[in-house]
Amino acid sequence: MKKQNCIVAQSGGPTAAINASLAGVIDAALKSNSFHTVYGSINGIQGVLQHKIISLNETFENNPDAIHTLMTSPAMYLGSCRYKLPDFKSNPTQYEFIFETFRQMDIHSFFYIGGNDSMDTVDKLSQYAKSIDYDICIIGIPKTIDNDLMETDHTPGFGSAAKFVATSMLEIAHDTYIFDIESVTIVEIMGRDAGWLTASAALARNSYNHAPDLIYLPEHDFSTFQFVNDLNTLLKANKNVIVAVSEGVHDEQGNYICSTQAAADKFGHAQLSGTGKTLEHLVKSTIGCKVRSIELNVLQRSAMHISSLTDITEAFQLGSEAVKAAEMGLTSIMLTLNRENNHPYTISIGNVPVSEVANAAKSVPIEWINESGNDVTEEMIEYLLPLIEGEPHIRFKNGIPDYLSIKHLI
Amino acid sequence: MKKQNCIVAQSGGPTAAINASLAGVIDAALKSNSFHTVYGSINGIQGVLQHKIISLNETFENNPDAIHTLMTSPAMYLGSCRYKLPDFKSNPTQYEFIFETFRQMDIHSFFYIGGNDSMDTVDKLSQYAKSIDYDICIIGIPKTIDNDLMETDHTPGFGSAAKFVATSMLEIAHDTYIFDIESVTIVEIMGRDAGWLTASAALARNSYNHAPDLIYLPEHDFSTFQFVNDLNTLLKANKNVIVAVSEGVHDEQGNYICSTQAAADKFGHAQLSGTGKTLEHLVKSTIGCKVRSIELNVLQRSAMHISSLTDITEAFQLGSEAVKAAEMGLTSIMLTLNRENNHPYTISIGNVPVSEVANAAKSVPIEWINESGNDVTEEMIEYLLPLIEGEPHIRFKNGIPDYLSIKHLI
Numbered sequence: 023m024k025k026q027n028c029i030v031a032q033s034g035g036p037t038a039a040i041n042a043s044l045a046g047v048i049d050a051a052l053k054s055n056s057f058h059t060v061y062g063s064i065n066g067i068q069g070v071l072q073h074k075i076i077s078l079n080e081t082f083e084n085n086p087d088a089i090h091t092l093m094t095s096p097a098m099y100l101g102s103c104r105y106k107l108p109d110f111k112s113n114p115t116q117y118e119f120i121f122e123t124f125r126q127m128d129i130h131s132f133f134y135i136g137g138n139d140s141m142d143t144v145d146k147l148s149q150y151a152k153s154i155d156y157d158i159c160i161i162g163i164p165k166t167i168d169n170d171l172m173e174t175d176h177t178p179g180f181g182s183a184a185k186f187v188a189t190s191m192l193e194i195a196h197d198t199y200i201f202d203i204e205s206v207t208i209v210e211i212m213g214r215d216a217g218w219l220t221a222s223a224a225l226a227r228n229s230y231n232h233a234p235d236l237i238y239l240p241e242h243d244f245s246t247f248q249f250v251n252d253l254n255t256l257l258k259a260n261k262n263v264i265v266a267v268s269e270g271v272h273d274e275q276g277n278y279i280c281s282t283q284a285a286a287d288k289f290g291h292a293q294l295s296g297t298g299k300t301l302e303h304l305v306k307s308t309i310g311c312k313v314r315s316i317e318l319n320v321l322q323r324s325a326m327h328i329s330s331l332t333d334i335t336e337a338f339q340l341g342s343e344a345v346k347a348a349e350m351g352l353t354s355i356m357l358t359l360n361r362e363n364n365h366p367y368t369i370s371i372g373n374v375p376v377s378e379v380a381n382a383a384k385s386v387p388i389e390w391i392n393e394s395g396n397d398v399t400e401e402m403i404e405y406l407l408p409l410i411e412g413e414p415h416i417r418f419k420n421g422i423p424d425y426l427s428i429k430h431l432i
Numbered sequence: 433m434k435k436q437n438c439i440v441a442q443s444g445g446p447t448a449a450i451n452a453s454l455a456g457v458i459d460a461a462l463k464s465n466s467f468h469t470v471y472g473s474i475n476g477i478q479g480v481l482q483h484k485i486i487s488l489n490e491t492f493e494n495n496p497d498a499i500h501t502l503m504t505s506p507a508m509y510l511g512s513c514r515y516k517l518p519d520f521k522s523n524p525t526q527y528e529f530i531f532e533t534f535r536q537m538d539i540h541s542f543f544y545i546g547g548n549d550s551m552d553t554v555d556k557l558s559q560y561a562k563s564i565d566y567d568i569c570i571i572g573i574p575k576t577i578d579n580d581l582m583e584t585d586h587t588p589g590f591g592s593a594a595k596f597v598a599t600s601m602l603e604i605a606h607d608t609y610i611f612d613i614e615s616v617t618i619v620e621i622m623g624r625d626a627g628w629l630t631a632s633a634a635l636a637r638n639s640y641n642h643a644p645d646l647i648y649l650p651e652h653d654f655s656t657f658q659f660v661n662d663l664n665t666l667l668k669a670n671k672n673v674i675v676a677v678s679e680g681v682h683d684e685q686g687n688y689i690c691s692t693q694a695a696a697d698k699f700g701h702a703q704l705s706g707t708g709k710t711l712e713h714l715v716k717s718t719i720g721c722k723v724r725s726i727e728l729n730v731l732q733r734s735a736m737h738i739s740s741l742t743d744i745t746e747a748f749q750l751g752s753e754a755v756k757a758a759e760m761g762l763t764s765i766m767l768t769l770n771r772e773n774n775h776p777y778t779i780s781i782g783n784v785p786v787s788e789v790a791n792a793a794k795s796v797p798i799e800w801i802n803e804s805g806n807d808v809t810e811e812m813i814e815y816l817l818p819l820i821e822g823e824p825h826i827r828f829k830n831g832i833p834d835y836l837s838i839k840h841l842i
Contacts, residue, residue, distance in 0.1 A: 097606040196507035230837040410831030421820030427640040
């Protein structure tokens, strides 16, 4: 087989594991005999449109240390974008530019690491390539802390975010129980439409800690009346009540509970914040006890220092497998993680046509939420537990993690 | 010397290191020949007033594993209180009760781990004991994430909080730089009157990361006009500007910048929140670029999983030294950490009369803040750096830290 070049890019919101997938792609591509140069596009597909393309060979070839450091560095080494390609039938200009660039650079494999919006890009590029008969393998590698991609058991990035959420919930519980006064603590967790990450707060429970006492996911309609009722019931037996709530909870009519006016991003998703604060004010005005809300904010997707070894390892494997898939000539696919067994936990890597994944979202099954809509079931815990297992080795320098330089993005 | 009993308690806000000092006290007291029973008072001095006193011998005697786990567990194993003792001259009832309890339980050493409000309790109890000629050694062991205790180079708990702040700031920087759009990110850090913890965000800077680009401490008057000016200047050269701001920044007249009405706690301190949000709205309305505020909230004082080994080790040593001080008959003192050398970093443990510490606070020296009031100097970095060095071994179970059970508090 004649050696060609390949390109890799990252897109969407960051996770602790998305660089591990990048490391997997770079490592496998540099070691294979199929590729001369492994290019990286800066800021996702935008980098191709703006000629911001770098060679990754110099930094990573014969440099296992750099590969390892990349694997354990948060967010995106290549930067990201939130860019929706237009329909190519009505608007082909950008596609023509992209594929002319690929042709000039002898690029015949494209790896795109991202969530469901990024799979929309993979799908559109695949369709366009087919329409012009350009020989290219386009492979989607999943990632998202939201865990809401279809056709895969779970998504890289989710396990690390879940480990941060569960660890923080346990530490917040230790922080809360020390005072001998009645209190309500509300922890707001990311997840616009899917409650997977909020559900993972349940992993903080252990032999002594029952927090979170209440868990509210966006898959179940939220009633402020029922919420206050739930709190009052629990406060009869417990001094402190700790709540995990998804940023995206909404009432029966679909109105978000958060107070701030929701602005829409480029994909038409509402941008939320303030659910915790809104509920804090509600508790203050109805129950009147000590109340605090805590928004985990971007820490939950960027806290590499408390990432899951399972997650990072799987993300790396997906990167390597993507290169193998391209070498086998597969295209228009997204790789998937299939759970083979839960005790012991084992997975296999498969793939699905990317068109089955793009622009769709996987919600928490309603039967994994309890009847009252304020907790998750044992099936959910069984599903979540293996995903947060293990701690990767993070190197420190001057007291802080020694991550890979992202000077080229700054 | 006749064997007697001793009692230990914790008070004030939690830190990641306050249990390490407790572990130091328990370990040294159980190993010494001076004490039969090591008692713990639940919820600080309130536990003595409410007869909530437990023996610590059963759990910790000949159990180095429990001592180690206590050392690496966040917040307070014995619970806390925010309780101000009345003046004993006008209101001796509680003092009479406390010392009658001590007499009945043969308690002649009292170790109190806390911040400056807790040292007020140590001071008052010491004075009362002297007035009734009760033979007791009362020793204060410092802790506070605020690092604002007088007469000690730094306080246990601060280094761990500073390590969390610096690590989170670096991870927030990685999260921020990935998008190719102009943005302002505001990180709100604890510190009502003292800016030490906010200053420690500067430790996130490394060979590639210049964030935080701006640092605002409460020791320097804050001008919203100057703030917007600072941002506009930086945005000319930088795509992303990241700000570290203390919750307690205030204008020339002393008015806090935060929007929420400040309620006062029992010691008369204003309870703040919302500085980051207030500045976020200001940036939105004046500059109009993408802006996000992140409140590190209680995570910065409870995140044991990213604590500083230097901090945890020193906290343990202070606990051990407190027992030695009591055995030597010292009383009415607070132990102190004295920095002997910075390269290599070495400390010694000393002590001061507790009356010199109680109800006073140590601010950041104004000469460690730059002239524009928007950064810290190299002296500050030199001071801070050794305090966040090293990572203790945290044991994990089921993917989350395996901390010591606090069932007795729940």
